Amino acid sequence: MNAVELDSVIHRYGKVKALDGLSLTVRQGEMFGFLGRNGAGKTTTLKMLMGLLRPDSGRITVLGRSVKRIPAKLKQRIGYVCQEPNFYPWMTADQLGAFVGSFYPTWDAPEFQRLLRILDVPRDRRASEMSGGTRTKLGLALALAPRPELLLLDEPTAGLDPVARREFNDQLQVLQREQGTTVMFSSHLVGEVEQLAQRVGIVQSGACRFEGEVSDLRRQVRRIVADAGVAPGEGFTQLRGDIWQADPALWEQSAWPPGVVVASLSLEDIFLAFARTDSVSA
Structure with a gap:
């Protein structure tokens, strides 16, 4: 069973399409990295999967259930951390744990306390007195303590220092390894995505431009280095400048003139090739 399926999903903000026929699949038990520029549709997608927004058309399946609205019982199986977690400002971490739990x-109170210790979140400090990074870590602890089947993370490490970011990512890997939790996360830290994710999706202007394993993407997208411009034949798509995309077999079968070098790229270089052609809506 796939954990998430979106097929031809369209969502509009007024007259502007935030998603325009987005289709992608997140497999059960995998860690899926979601890449795209600001405004490309990542946050909109995650909010729809949590039931915070409704699609205008298309099909969404979450944990085997086709849904338009996300019912409460299904939400109990999902953990969610947004970009800027908001809590009741007068509550401490302990009070928030009791409230959310x-x-x-499936709330696991001892696990929640363990996560607070590991992530260095003070139990007795009010949320209004916490830094943005500490609130993000508290949000992760609250999301993980119910031991969710699906965890949705929207730029979760954006406000964390390097030590906290490593602790955060370590907990994700432990969760997936020990519990088989499916993790879908967006991030601007492409190196982090390359390190953590088994598969990635690149969304551009509300549509998915690539979905698959990072290794497959790197075999498809390469740079052609030549003194003069070289235009490959049929089957190659120019992403940007000297960066092209084609089936891996086509790269291997093609004959190149003397002096032409076909170079592999990092995930960050590939993402930038997609992203810099993006038409970003407000």
């Missing part, structure tokens, strides 16, 4: 039949 009351909504989840």
Whole structure:
């Protein structure tokens, strides 16, 4: 069973399409990295999967259930950390844990306390007194404590220092390894995505331009280095400048003139080739 499937999903903000026929699949038990520029549709997608936004058309399947709205019982199986977590400002971490835990039949109070210790979140400090990074770590602890089947993370490490970011990512890997949790996360830190994700999706102007394993993407997209411009034949798509995309077999079968070098690229270089052609809506 796939954990998430989106097929031809369209969502509009007024007259502007935030998603325009987005289709992608997140497999059960995998860590899926979601890449795209600001405004490309990542946050909109994650909010729809949490039931915070509704699609205008298309099909969404979450944990085997085709949905238009996300019912409460399904939400209990999903953990979610948004870009800027908001909590009742007067509540401490312990109080928030007791409050949030009351909504989840699978809430694990000892696990929540363990996560607070590991992530260095003070138990007795009010949320209003916490830094942005500490609130993000608290949000992760609250999302992980119910031991969700699906974890949705929207730029979760953006405000964290390098030590906290490593602790955060370590916990994700432990969760996936020990519990088989499916993780779908967006990030601007492409190196982080390359390190953590088994598969990635690159969304551009609300549509998915690539979905698959990082190794497959790197075999498809390469740079052609030559003193003079070289235009490959049929089957090659120019992404930007000297960066082209084609089936891996076509790269291997093609004969290149003397002096032409076909170079491999990092995930960051490939993402930038996609992203810099993006038409970003507000």
